[in-house]
Each structure stands twice: as structure tokens, then as C-alpha cells.
Amino acid sequence: MSKRLNVPALAPALAAALLIAGTAHAGPAPATWARCAVCHDATKGGPNKIGPNLYGVVGKKAGTHAAGFKYSDGLKKSGLTWNAATLDKWIENPRALVPNTMMAFPGLKDPAKRAELVGYLTSLK
Secondary structure, three states, X not given: OOOOOOHHHHHHHHHHHHHHHHOOOOXXXXXXXXXXXXXXXXXXXXXXXXXXXXXXXXXXXXXXXXXXXXXXXXXXXXXXXXXXXXXXXXXXXXHHHOOOOOOOOOOOXXXXXXXXXXXXXXXXX
């Protein structure tokens, strides 16, 4: 007797695996990045846009990374450090993580797509 995999039940484990695997390589931006690129640049030395440049953001304290960008007081006072877990929560729902953020993005519910973005951002060093 064969059993069928319960793919929705595996989504959290898949997301975690992608978070870990995504941190090990640099590569081209995932297709999901196009939504982010409307407001953010991710090239070394690139400009701030509506949102801050995200190159090298991983490991930095929230609200401090991009020189010249005017961060919200909520983000500056959040005490967050951008790591894989924090970025995942932020991308899922920015306003739930930091209620006073200026970021208008409503969030991305798909854990696999969030993992792609986190892996991409983590690779930008």
C-alpha cells in the first residue's frame, strides 16, 4: 500500500530546509524578488529607493543598514537583527513584526517563496 505525501503539512519543513540551503550559495535573484525590486535595490553600492538597499543587510541591526535612508522610529527601536528567522517573519507580515513600520508590503504567506527571498538576501555579501 502506498501513502501519499501531505504536501501542505510538509511546507514548514520545506521552508526551513530552503532557509538553510539558501544561505549556502549566491546566485541570481529568484522570481519572487521582482516584487521586492519595485522598492529595493540589492546591488553592492546600489541606491536606496522607496525602501533601503538590501545588499549585505543580513547580520545588521534593523533600522541602521542603509546609509542615508530614513527608517521609521518603530524599526529603529525594534531591537531586531536581520537573520534568517527574523527576515522570514518580516517578509511574512512586516506590520505584525513591527507595528509602526513604514513598509507598505502586506506580506508573503508562502513559506517556500519566503525561503527563496531569505536565501537570496543571505547570499548578498
